[in-house]
Amino acid sequence: MKTLVIIPTYNEKDNIMSLAPAILASAPGIHVLIVDDNSPDGTGVLAEQLSSNNPGNVFVLHRPAKDGLCNAYSQGFAWALDKGYERIVTMDADWSHNPADIPRLLLQSEHADLVVGSRYLGGVRILDWPLSRLIISAVANRYIRFAINLKLSDCTSGFMCFTNQTLKAITASKLSAKGYGALIELKYRTQKSGKQITEIPIIFSERQTGTPKMSSNIILEAAWIVWLFRFSHPLKPTTYFKKFLQIAPLSLSIWRTQEALAFSKHNLSPPLLDLGCGFGEFSSVFFNEDIDVGVDCNPNDIARAKNLKLYKKLILADARNLPLANESINTAFSISTLEHISNVDNVFAEMHRVLKPNGRLIFTVPTSTFNQFLFFPFFKTSYLTLFHHIFKHKPLVSKNTWIERAQKQGFKLISVSGTISKKQVIVYQLLLPFSIPSMITKKITGRRIVLFPTIRAQILNKLFNRIINQQNMTDANILVEVIKPT
Structure with missing residues (x-):
């Protein structure tokens, strides 16, 4: 069983110099990934020594600065899934978790989707903690169980073993926590997804060397964020649809909803770049928090996007020549933008330049498969005229061509999936003529005309929400995720 310890x-x-070898010795064929946040004490340098001494067994991800436990795990999980590991173990770096317990976690993972090493199962098993800290920890666990109904004895344990299928399911949506609250959120998402969780008893030892990372800010985040977990739910397909109907024509609302559903399966690590942000049409529906950077070449759209107060920074620029520093972005995304750009290879080159090592680019584009579903000659001719000449779509190319363009600039493919079904493409064609007035006003004035948006959304949502789904997807429109290798 291919196993990685993060x-x-x-x-x-x-x-770290004693812990990593102990982990390697705990089970045959186990690998270690050290995710270092540019430690001032030189931990990253020692990690590289470990990697050199254990080639193919110890790996290192270097991050430019301290960026939170959540983002460290997110990047580690993405790396593990990309490499095809079947089991992924998380543990602390301070010897508070005993590597000798890893085989027990792995054994139980044959019967569960997530195995948690519990300090409290069948009694308290914690060494060298003062009574006050034991009381605080016990109260915190009761508080968490009450707030989100997490059915575990140890809600804050960082010693866990996930199956790869579990990680694919729960890291699809963005994690809300930044610090140690991520440990709670990972368990909560697993439970909410219907996955099987089990616990095994472990002995937890207080660190003997180094500085504890716990702080009042970490405690406060964990205290309030559990209520965010409880009352924040992923948007249902019909909710996406209803929101898009308030700002876009019906045909485009169907298209954007399908892209949002596909997009929601991918975990995004900040800093985020919205490439081709427009006036924030997609992001205003999909995101609840700020996006670090939005880029577009249309000054009217940039001006409108400022009113959303969604972006920390907005840049009027050409995607082929971005005024961004090298390796400054963790995740870039582009929604139905690249098909409008000539010399798109230059865009992929720019994305490769601005992304950090292990940074990811996620983009949606229509493909030449779309033309295969244009069932009337009239629609095919109209589509080519309208989109290629008036709305500046470039000729549609195949799925493989898009992948090859990214790979040519040094990216590695993580996944590719269709976002729209044949039935939805047909409905899109039939509705397209009714959307032309809105599209033309957008082209001329920079704004789409949507009369009575709320009432319109209520009516159209009831009429058309049955076609919104994620079944029988085709390659007519695809979502591609690629990574910049280290």
Whole structure:
């Protein structure tokens, strides 16, 4: 069973040199990934030594600065899934978790989707904690169980073993927590997804060397964020649809909803770049929090996007020549933008330049398969005229061509999936003529005309929400995720 142990580190030089070898010795064929946040004490340098001494067994992800436990795990999980690991173990870097317990986690993972090493199962098993800290921990676990009904004895344990299928399911949506609240959120998402969780008893030892990472800010985040978990739910397909109907014509609302559903399966690590952000049409529906950077070449759209207050920074620029620093972005995304750009290879080159190592680019584009579903000659001719000449679509190319364009600039494919069904393409064709007035006003004035948006959304949502689904997807429109290798 191909297993990876992920260890986030920050100033752990006194522990990492002994911990990694102990993990390697705990089970045959096990690998270690150290995710270091540019530790001032030189942990990253020691991690590289470990990697050199254990080639093919110890790997290192270097991050430019301290960026939170959540993002460290998100990047580690993405790396593990990309490499095809079947089991992914998380543990602390300070010897508080015993590597000798890893085989027990792996054994139980044959019967569960997530195995948690519990300090409290069948009694308290914690060494060298003062009574006050034991009381605080016990109260915190009761508080979490009450707030989100998490059915575990140890809600804050960082010693866990996930199956790869579980990670694919729960990291599809963005994690809300930034720090140690991620440990709670990972368990909560697993439980909400219907996956099987089990616990095994472990002995937890307080760190003997190094500086504890717990702080009042971490405690406060965990205290309030559980209520965010409880009352924040992923948008249902019909909710996406209803929101898009308030700002876009019906045909485009169907298209954008399908893209949003596909997009929601992907975990996004900030800093985020919205390439071709327009006036924020897609992002205003999909995101609840700020996006770091939005880029578009249309000054009217940039001006409108500022009113949303969704972007921390908006840039009027050509995607082929971005005024962004090298390796400054973790995740870039582009929604139905690249098909409008000539010399698109230059865009992929720019994305490769601005993305950090292990940074990801996620984009949606229509493909030449779309033309195969244009069932009347009239629609085919009209589509080519309208979109190729008036709305500046470039000739549609195949799925493989888009993938090859990204790979040519140094990206590695993670996944590709269709976002729209044949039935939805046919409905899109039939509705397209009714959307032309809105599209023309957008082209001329920079704004779409949507009369009585709320009433319109209520009526159209009831009439058409049955066609919104994720079944029988085709390659007429695709979502591609690629990664910049280290």
